[in-house]
Amino acid sequence: MIQLIAIDLDGTLLNDRKQITKQTQAVLKAARASGVRIVLCSGRPLRGIDRYLRVLGLTNPGDFAVTYNGGLVQKSDSGEVISEKILTRDQLLSLYALSQERDLPMNFIDREKVYCPPYPKQKPSLYGTVMKTMPFVKADMEHLPADIRINKAVFCISEKILTPAIAEIPQSYRKNYTMVKSHPYLLEILNKDADKGKALQTLTHFLGLASSEVMAIGDEENDLAMIRFAGLGIAMGNAIDALKAEAQFVTKTNEQEGVAYAIEKCVLKR
Template sequence: MIKLIAIDMDGTLLNENKQISERTQHVLKAAKNQGIRIVLCTGRPLLGIKEFLNLLGLTDQGDYAITYNGGLVQHADTGNVISEKVLTRDQLLSIYELSQTLDVPMNFIDLHRVYCPPYPEGKPSMYSQIMKALPFTQTTMEHIPQSFKANKAIFCINQSLLDLAIEKIPKHYFESFTIMKSRPFLLEILNKEVDKGKGLQALGKFLGIAPEEMMTLGDEANDLAMIKYAGLGVAMGNAIEQLKNEAQFVTKTNREDGVAYAIEKFILD
């Protein structure tokens, strides 16, 4: 029996207008009323999903969120941390050197803000176009204190430039970090122990919920780990082919209320 439903946001829960349809709202609230835990599982920070948590009634005591692609597992009401995996200052320096070599902009993020070290000339970051929840702060890598920890680093630039850069990333970076796309123009670099599947594992251990009692829904490469981890992995109709191949079920697209359709099919019916 499914006890927990973990749902990606962009391209999954949210439609093309970055909204949750009334049908999907109704279905999620109905599932929660049946005692099923509804968990938003996203690359965004908690502040970046607050409006959606409030809309869905997911800020009660006993509600949880998985943010930063699994790097942070939190109580949705208080923000208190259950599990956290971070990047050290030395790791950030290494990633920044890589960004300079690849000629792409880098940002890094903690719980409170987005940091903007100098970008390559003529290659500004696009991250401010999609990140509205946290303030942006100019900095230099020399000013980062030794004790500093970041939740993730990102390269956010035109997709064609990003894809060319990804092809040039040395193998040892993939061995040292979790590197994944969460949008076509956004590459995320995280602690090696971070992915949405590991975030679910940490929350499941905390709650006493087994993988086979979980349902997950997603559309992009950063959702692959949680699709594989859960007993019932569902790919959106608009998902990448790799995700569809790994999923137990392919639902309708995010424009067609695919989340609601899958939950109605497997839970409410």
């Protein structure tokens, strides 16, 4: 029996206007009333998903969220950290060197700010169009604090530039970090032990649940790990092919109430 539903935001829970429809809200409310936990799982920070948590009433004691693509597991009401996987100063310097070699703009993010080191000429970061809930500050890579704690780094630039650049990233980096695309124009880089699947494993252990009691719904590459972890993995109708191939069920698209449809069919049995 499903006890926890993990749901991605963009392209999944949210329609193309970044809204949770009234129908989907009603179905999630019904699932919660039946005793099922709802956990939002996003690449955004907690403050970046706060308005959606509030819309769904998920800011009470006992509510949790997975943020930074699994880099953080937090209590939704207080922000208290259950699990955190960070990048160190040395790792940031290595990733910045990679960004310069591949001629890509890089940003890195902690719980409060987005840092902006110098970008390649005429190749500014597009991350400001994605992240609108945190301040952006300049970063001096030569004088980073030794104890800096960063939740993720990102390369954010047009798909036509990013995709071929990703193909040229040395295998050593792929072994040492979790690298996932959350949008065609956004590569997110995290601690090797951070992904949505590992975060759900940590959370379910904390809650005393088994993976077989978890349903996960997503659409993009960064959702693959949680689809694989969950006892019931659901791909959106608009999901990438790789995710559909891993899922047990393909629901409707995010413009067709796909989340509501999946929960009604697989959890509420309507």
